[in-house]
Amino acid sequence: MRSFAVSFLVGTLVLWVLPRLPEMRVLFWGMVAMALGMLASMAVFRLPLCLRLPATLVSALLLGACYTIWTASGVKADWLPQAWEGQDVLLTGTVADVPERRADGLRFLLDVEQADRGDYHGRLRLAWYEDALPDIRAGDRWQLLVRGKRPNGFMNPGSFDYEQWLFSQRIGGSGYVRKSGQNQRVSHGLAFSPNAIRQRVQERIQTALGDSPETGLVQGLAVAYRSTISPQQWETLRKTGTSHLLAISGLHIGMVAGFGFLPVMLVWRLFPTLYTRMPVRVAGGIVGGVFACAYALLAGFTIPTQRALVMVLVLMLGLLWRRQIPFSITLALALLLVVLIDPLASLSAGFWLSFGAVSLLAWLGMRRHRQGKMAFLWVQLALSLGMLPLTAGFFGSVSLVSPLANLLAIPYVTVLVVPLILLGVLLTGILPGVAAWVWQAAALLLQGLMMGLDWLATFSLSSLYLPLVPLPWLLLALAGFTLLWLPRGMPGRWLGMALMLPLALFQPEKPEPGAFRLSVLDVGQGLASVVQTANHTLVFDTGPRVSDSFDSGELVVLPWLYGQGVRQLDTLVVSHADNDHSGGAKAILAAMPVAKVLVNAADVLTDHQTNLCLSGQSWHWDGVEFTMVHPSGNFPEQKENNRSCVLKIANQYHSVLLAADIERPAEQWLVKQDADLRADVLLLPHHGSKTSSSPAFIKTVSPQLGIVTSGYLNRFHHPHPSVVRRYEAYDVKLLDTVESGELRLDFPVTDAPWRLREWRKAQLHVWNRSLEK
Template identity: 40%
Template sequence: MDGQNPTHRFPGLALTPSAALALLAGVVLVQALPVLPPMVLSIGLLVASVCGLLRWPRQYAWLLVLVGAAWACCRADLALHARLAPVLEGQDLLVTGRVVDLPDRRADALRFDLRIDTAASEGQPVPLSGRIRLSWHGSPPEVTPGAYWQLVVRLRPPRGLRNPGGFDFERYALQAGIVATGYVRESADNRFLAAPGRFAIDAWRDHIARHIDRSLGGEPHSRWLRALAVGDQRALTDADWTVLRATGTSHLMAISGFHVGLLAGFGVLLARAVWWCFPALLQRAPARHWEAPAAVAFAALYTALAGFGLPTLRTLIMIAVIAGARWVRRSSSSAQTLAVAATVILVIDPVAVLSAGFWLSFLGVAWLMFCLGERRQPWWREIVLAQAVTSLGLLPLGVWFFGQSSLIGPLANLVAVPWISFVVVPLTLAGVAMAQVAPVAGDAVLRVAALAMDLQCALLQGMATLPAAQWHFAEPSVLALLLAMAGAAWLLLPRGWPMKWVGLLLLLPLLWPRSDRPGPGEVDVEVLDVGQGLAVLVTTSNYAMVYDAGARYPSGFEMGGAAVVPAAHARGVHSLDLLVVSHADNDHAGGAPAVAAGLAPRRIEGGQVLADLPGAVHCEAGREWTWNTVQFRTLHGGSGDPLLSDNDRSCVILIQAAGGRVLLTGDITRPVEQRLVPVLRDDPVSPLALVVPHHGSKTSSSPAFLDAAQPVLGIVSAGYHNRFGHPHPDVVSRFVSRGAALLNTAESGCIRLRIGADGLHVREQCRLDRPRYWSPIQANFHR
């Protein structure tokens, strides 16, 4: 050896901030791929780039980008291959495995995750391992975390909805390691196999959550303490999350890295108390040899209780790096420590970059380091500056991931962060710990913590009701995000930096994006992907309408708030001129209350009485109106004939622009179709797109109706592999025989049409036009 420092000889191997950024860049580039390269190519690139690092260490930046890309491809490919094979979809499988995380008992089913040990079909082993998400309907037994079960299940690969602004479940499944979803079948083979092990972390978490609930007598505010103590968010309601989002405090209910740091600090204080009481211990080892492991141990314990969430894991790694450096008497800068934490997570799980938590956690810390550095400030000034820095620095990411930002978030966090972090969390953890040795005293402390949390909740609820507490933004482009990030960095540069106004200009494309609304005389009709249901967003240059709002399920999940409202916000629509609920069937009307609450329609119409929509009126055949020269006409309403079935009471609306027409039909069947034949036959001949009646049921889309309408395009809104078999093969053949194209939201995702003077065009199919390697694409264009 020549005595040189190895990191000088091989700078590419040092875990510096620049190396971590290069590795991150490679991992991020892969996430834009529509399809992953072959595994052989990814492995070859990984080996070649690693060898290149050893051979040309001074080119480490570019080579680490290749390492990151190749490694991300390999890990993602393995994760996708672990998913349920298509040939096993819908089969009864006998699986054994361990319950992981915390089961969630809801009104309609028990939901839990099972990590599979073995799987078999008809007595033969099948290649399936990993984590599956199950629902157990009926009256399921008690399922405890960490327990081993044998179950008969029916599964399918992870599949989600694809809409603008919506939640991408397939991406989440890849990140969370979920290889299949399904339900437990009623079977005599379902049986409990073994209790949780003594060191099952999830069983501890469940035990602590139950103890908090019992200590507080099942009172509603126990849900907050459960979330702060063990990351148990099962009892938090939609109203709770609405308040947290409106005030920008959702991160506090996810056990933030700051809370883990507090526990590490408590470990240090405890170690100091021990050697202060027993000073002879310092003769055996210096203080740092007692403090470092204590800090890591307490941080690791809280990270485990939080379910190893990404922000807590990042903090744990950073604490471990600092503690290790102190142990070996080496210094480690904050930037170096953050770089090591990022590198470790990217090596362990490069798919973590798909989660919002990864970016908000690491970038939030990076902004604080960049702006505050090592400068000492009065504590109150540090708190104020930290909130200002994180609010501005993370604004672009908040808009990118969630499509919204809280205007009162900085003020709410200025109060909530210190109160929850220094009062509620310590009291909650102290109460939990004391309950193990002195239950009465521990329960008393928990009640004090609940009271403190109630005070904070009352304040947050009041702030959430302030005008314009929360702003929603249209879906931004990648370029707008990058410009906004640069703008935030510009604004956060040291005082005195010239032309700070440039930072504000760079934020404008994100906060005030170019409108994609139709021009005068044009209309957009977007059939949203809401599973087995219907929801259509109609926009002209100045007006907006929603026709139907999808279903609401016994679990409380509903499509109005999950799909329709986010899609409207993503398209730049913040209020409606008209909400039409075709009829009262749940798959059309279930999400309507959420749409009414989120988009405040000026007028509500329905084909039937809608008790949960005050002020709604019946849609009446013959009503006409014009928006921006686009004509709307109600062809059929449900109030005139008491003999009509519920489906045939659907409002039928014809939309006509200069270059084409769209017909919204709800669930009408042949009797109403027959009434519409003369109307459609006498209409001007222009291209017509038909939202296929009743999801493509064989009771609709009669030959006479199709001959009169002469659609050039049919759009089916149906669930993927739905149990009704929609669209029916006979309906498909009728469209094909007439030369009409047929699209299905189950395969295309959302389907967006634009009609103007130049005709009728399919402008976007969300699943096909936004391909991602984690989302399967299937042929869906029938001719």
Template identity: 40%
Template sequence: MVTPIAAPASSTVSTPLRRLKVAIAAMSVAPFGPASAALLLAGVGAALALPSLPPWPLLAVAGVLGLGLFLRGGIPRLIGGFLLGLAYAGLQAAVVLAAQLPPSLQGQVVRLQGQVLELPVHEPRRTRFLFQLDDAATLPPALRGQRLRLAWYEDDPRPRLQLRAGSRWVLQARLRAPRGLRNPGGSDAEMYALGARIAANGTLQKPATARQVTAPAGIDAWREDMSDRIAAAVPGSSARYVQALALGDTRALDTRDWTRLRAAGLTHLIAISGFHVGLVAGFCALLAGALWWLWPPLCRWLPRPFAAGAGAVLGAFGYALLTGMAVPTVRTAVMIAVLVLARWLRRRLGMADTLALGVWVLLVLDPLAVLGAGFWLSFAGVAWLLWCLPEGDGRGWRGLLGGFLAAQGVASLGLLPLCVALFGQASLAGPLANLVAVPWWSLVVVPLSLLGVLAETLHAGWGAWCWQTAAACFDLPWPLLAAIADSPLALAWLPQSRWYGVPLALLGALWLLLPRGLPGRWLGLLLWLPLLLPPRELPAAGEAELVVIDVGQGLSVLVRTAGHALLYDMGPALPDGFDAGERAVVPALHALGVRHLDLAIISHGDNDHAGGREAVAAAFPLSRVLAPEGSPARGDAPCLAGQQWQWDGVRFRVLHPGPDFPYLGNEAACVLRVETSHGSALLLGDVGQYVERKLLAEQPAALRSDVVLVAHHGSAGSSAPEFVAATGARLALVSSGADNRFGHPRAQVVQRWCGAGAEVLDSARSGALRVWLAASGLQLREQRSAQARPWDAVRRRGQVAGLCYAPEFSRPWRPEV
């Protein structure tokens, strides 16, 4: 616990209370103060948290009413700010969503013309880039001026390396509307597409026909060229960190780098922070002041203090532009501009008012910025420091050291709830690692990196020694930081909490950081319990839970009992870099509170079932793995018919393959039956109709199940009519990828299950599917229903692509166990 103020008790107690009183008194008079900014932010957040957007006429009415109340002043101004935020964000989101790819162009190959935005990401087999389309008559009207996320697949990287930031190209691409996986604890690609205003994703077709129209030009082209110079000048692996700290270019950082940075709590430094912007602004202010001092006649045109302020503003915004306009950099640049303007107008403006104006400016410019984690971490960090740290502290090195330690403690404690909510993890080593990294990187490595950029801009080759020195300085503490990050105690994964967990934890942090002398501060820890120890919704004894994780075109199913966990398959790992084990399975297991896996089953060796094994094993050591004999994906023991075991009153039986059955790929898939006293489930892998008829002939009674995982993702070669009828399933679950090229699930297969009386659900449309075989009956939760948002590309109810729903089974929230 870091004491926020080190002054005497009487003044310490009064400072935050006085600020609170001042804030309450100012509510009625400050149109752009902290209170109105908080209500504006609450309105923006409320609009984007709704299951669906209200009709635009209703949003327009809310906006007009909000403007009237805001202009009236007093408490009505706060209500007006909320309505303004609600209407403004809702209308912006509606416009962006309406501009996304129309159904008529879904899956179509379109000839495109436009400019490469930002920095292309070159990988071994593909290049990913943003593409801003021209407003040309040759393009379909729905695409003109839109922004796309494209991928260029080609084994030979040389043609792809010609794709440079700022260049203009003509190319062909197959387009799809933004779609993503939806899992507990997983990232939301559709939310990202909305925030980035991406109208469609696409894959280049006939790459040989792609041609460059104009050479690279603009800020992004300069950034990419400077990044290449850093890579050429700095030997070794540290070049990628110099690129990130100098230019915000994180393309060279791999998964291991980001894992270490997250474990050590250092990602806020790698992504250009506000402190870096302040350094550049201060240097530019000094440079402008020195120029005015050297040439006094300039003061007749503009006073020297005004010139220094203008230099600070230009430097801050220029640096933000050169490093990609991330939210922390823009926030700091706006705050610097507000402070300079206040000084020019000879008005006294506190830091809280400056922060509030920064919120207003950013939300007016882009209300969808709240969809990014950077917005919340950036503003929340500054707000915590303003609330908890004193306005004036002791001078001298002891005062500076005490202020630094207090700031680290306040930031670590105050931002912990947001980090848990946004990333599902807490860096326990973050406070220790930041004590080393923050002063060293910010005061030594970053200035040297920026000095190198300036020198290289003046003359080619001059920046090399600065970058090399920066890399050497970075390498000095890095072994210690890497050891801290690699420690098993550095990072804690926490289960996904309910919606009220974060507000209560923030209130608890506020309570803990109250001034010394106030009784009962430690009681604030109790408010952290809903966030740190959320309900895991584990089955009771004799019950079982099945979670069909949304892994795209593949399969991964978690089966849980009261005290055990089994993972059936692990999703695909594709050559283009997508690993469902890393991006879907592991985050879902963490979010569901799985601490270890008692058993893993690889149904067969195909990549879409076994590809994610390495990523899963890295996060959850697999003590025992079953796989069919002869499978390319080896197990510790063969998966053979007749194997059975019991966990917590739940019986598991392997039905196929038999001891003499050869490995035949799909047909040799391991078939697992889960039996409880309240119902049963059948996991079929990718078996076809031959094995289905074999099981029907040999074990007809074992096929009767309440829940069936439809074989082979709903392909036409599975789900024979007699087999479907024999299962008597009430719920048929399909794991498939959105708009997959195989057409899974096939319409005739879906209708076959529907005709037999089953409800059919597809992970591509419902997201992750959670099913409980419980004493209270069969219970179901669809991820897209449970956490519906306005940007969901697929609606949650009704007849979708031929699927049939039985509402009596589809309860979006499971009653508490």
């Protein structure tokens, strides 16, 4: 069982190595035939024992791979048809979850049942931005005029892979509801469906707690509704390593299952004859399983919740079984059932963290009796240390206060907060006033908890950001932990500490003196780029800030910088005030030290000390020259775009021109002023707008490569087709972050050719949009 389950899991990892799905008729049936053939040969020909285990492992691996490929094909078949992208489509479908109300509108999932353009059935993530929004209820059927697109996200090292998340959640696209008289409710949903009940509970918690900062926390623990948790609260939870407490995980479901034993024990004590009918342990397990299933439904029965429920139920069955079953067998059965239910589970960090934590707890539990009264503290410290490689690999940071925070927060939330919240859920249908008081008490407890966590998060070393550590180094760290916690007396035990050191000491490769690197980040319709020399870092523009929940400075630029081992900036250049260039600047300035800030006007970033960028400014870093070529003091144009900072970076053999958002008037001025514009690589002015990239400017710069930074299916239609043709006429190759993701160009100190890396192509996976190009 154990070997088969692990091999089946390894087979499901096929998605991590496939850039695109194989031809089903060839590979899929070939692998199925091979796996079935090996199983048949084992049964019919009675393979020797020495060959039976390898045959079983190979069969399980192939079956896992086939099953996963088949599931992934079904998910991709439910993507929004490519021909419908950017078009208005009339859809009819069911609201599949509790809608999220935000300051800018409403977001919800729609399970599409029919469309006016053809046959389509899939799940879409939609937004509705009208001022007077209707009352949308979970389970209702709606007819909506929608403009959508296929799954799309930014592709940068160290950033959240939104396309992967959409794929794992079986979401086939996103879009927004158009203003139309055709938008109407077709029918109401069932009043007592799980999602309808969740929405009513969420609304009653909102009514009971109002605008309390803890409202989102209570809603999250009650019905997994987390959209009202503030960014500041998420940051505190991240820094203290306690974010998992807000996820409806195996910890919460297991705790609720444990509550099922309490009423059974009471009833059995009142009626002792029941002991002759059924052991209290079995009856408690059955009731606990029912409680766990009810809580999973209350949490939305999402895929992660399903995994946690299966894991808890199987572990409970293992404990209730009359025979002595090794815990490893029970865990292997849970693992196999989870990947059978969701073969895409390996795409989720929660899957690895939950099974890793349970496995580690089981292992540590075998040695706990040696620790006496300090057992719980010892287990918590060991668990935090053991999960370091996984948290570093998935999130790029580790919390140094996590052991202490979790030591206090886990029993606090488990024993005090969650029981109160669930008691309020039980009472809300019969005694709503009492339920409100209970939730208010839970909110007070959470307020005290958050005060303590906020205090821990203030320590300068509460959270440690780590560079992007290569997979082999992470595996070494895991091996080191395994050695470190072997029983005493085992040879080589302390070698584990040496194997874990690279996790803390690793630093990404930097340019050598005289060389430089340009990284143009994928931030959609905007610009964010980073220039690195041997010992210095400059950020040129920071991308957009769309809302409180999306700031490219926080979500893209900072994770990228941390992943490259950058802890402070030497210079930040904000070319002009447009949001798509300056929106992320405040998040960066708040998160790390910046020695110098250059802006094009005094009214940009007024909360910080800044200097104006002016033509003629220059400085040298590590043998690389930086020159500001625009704007000049006597430039007559007052339009914001045409007064953008324009920066040239060059060493002895290579050069780059970052043209920001200048348009034809500024281009013509620079050409007439005989400015030093020639460069090997040009960051296209104004994202390739038809108002820029004049022939004279292109001819003067004479680039080999032009880089466009634009958004997928952007409403400006950047880059404009006429501009693309113009660059093609000058034999300039164009690359766009839409298709390339993050672009990294390394310019050597010699006259050797510069090297180019396109992150989207280098990290191409089955779930990526570009596969359907």
